[in-house]
Amino acid sequence: MKKYYTIGETAKLLGVTTQTLRHYEKIGILEPTHTSVETGYRYYEFNQFHIIDRIKYLQYLGLSLSEIGVIMKKGTVDGLLPALEQQWQQANQALEAIRARIKDIEWYIDYFTYLSKMDVAKVLYRMHMETRHLIYVPCYEHDELADMEIRLAKTRSRAELQPLSYRRQYGYELTTAGLFQSKFEPKTYFIYIKNRPQFFTPYYKELPAGEYLCFRTKLLQEKWDTTILKKYFDSLPKPSTIVALEFEDNLVEYMNADYEVQMLLQ
Template identity: 85%
Template sequence: MKKYYTIGETAKLLGVTTQTLRHYEKIGILEPSYISSENGYRYYEFNQFHIVDRIKYLQYLGLSLSEIASIVKKGTIEGLLPALEQQWQTTNQELEKIHSRIKDVEWYINYFTYLSKMDKSKVLYRMHMETRHLIYVPCYNSDELADMEIRLAEVRSSAELRDLSYRRQYGYELSSSGLFQRKFKPKAYFIYIKNRPQFFTPFYKELPAGEYLCFRSKLLREEWDTTILEKYFTSLSKPSTIVALEFEDNLVEYMNADYEIQILID
């Protein structure tokens, strides 16, 4: 077995480029065993090959070249383990973010296909809903739609709330009187968040879990039949928790959007 291998031979044997080996030399991870004083040719020995292999697998694990340089210089397992443990933590955090993003993508697929999966022959239907978390703003009689949207946008973009995990489910809390008069009289405008905030904010509200009576409507057009509602609530007290959730059927306009009105009954 020969003692020296040219930089080209070394690169070919180890599956790297000569430029990579020159870069390793430049940053001090791996210097040639011998440099010819006559022509500047660089030569490596066989016992250096394992260093390149180590660099490659540590890079694969996500360590930077500067971290690897420090590890190689120490040359001990004790110098390696803290970096691997830190990388394990970092990778697990990244994995959690990926899992969270996958769930978000699934949520949006369900959101955009929700109404198409519903039985349109059912005028009224019941659904059990889990607890939901909202960021909301109040609505006033003098408000136009733009006023409500701008008010919510300002709250969402505030320093306190802008980093919450939002989901694009907008909706309104409706008044009972408006519902039975077929009038769009929102008490609040809201957007979903994934979890309860870890701090107090007056803009947070929780929709309680429970049984909801539901129907679909072109809410902003005030198109819904109050007769069937009056009949249902003839012997019942008027509901206090009523929300209308927007479901987009296009990405351009929203005035004609379908809403699912959900009335807490149990």
């Protein structure tokens, strides 16, 4: 077995570049065993190969060269384990972030395809809803749509609310009187958040879980037929919790958007 291997031979055997080996030398992680005074050629011994291999797999595990340098100088497993545990924690945090992103993508796919899956022959239909979490602002009698949008945008921009995980499901809470007169009379304007905030904010509320009677309409055009609603609730108490959720089918124009109106049954 040869005692010395040139930098080129070492690089080829271990699947690195000669520039990488020179960089290791420059930052003090691994120096050649011998450098020719006459030629300046660098030579490595076989027992250094495992060090190069270890540097490679530690980099693969996420450690920086500076971290590896400190660990190699300590020369013990005890010096390595804390760095690996930190990388384990960081990798798991990254994995959780990826899983959360996948769930968000799935949610948006469901959102943009929701109405296309509905049976258009059903004028009224019932659905069970789980508890939903909202950030909302009040609406006033003479509000324009822009007023509501700006009010909600300003609220979302508050420092304590910015970190919340929002989902692009906008909607309105409607008045009972307005609903049964085919009038768009919003009480609040809101957007979904994924979870209950871990702090108090007056801009948060829940939509209660329960059985909802639903119908689909172009809410902003105020053209839904109230006859069937009045007939349905003829002998029942009228709903007090009424929300209208926007479902976008156009990424530019929103006045003609479809909404699902949901009325909590008592």
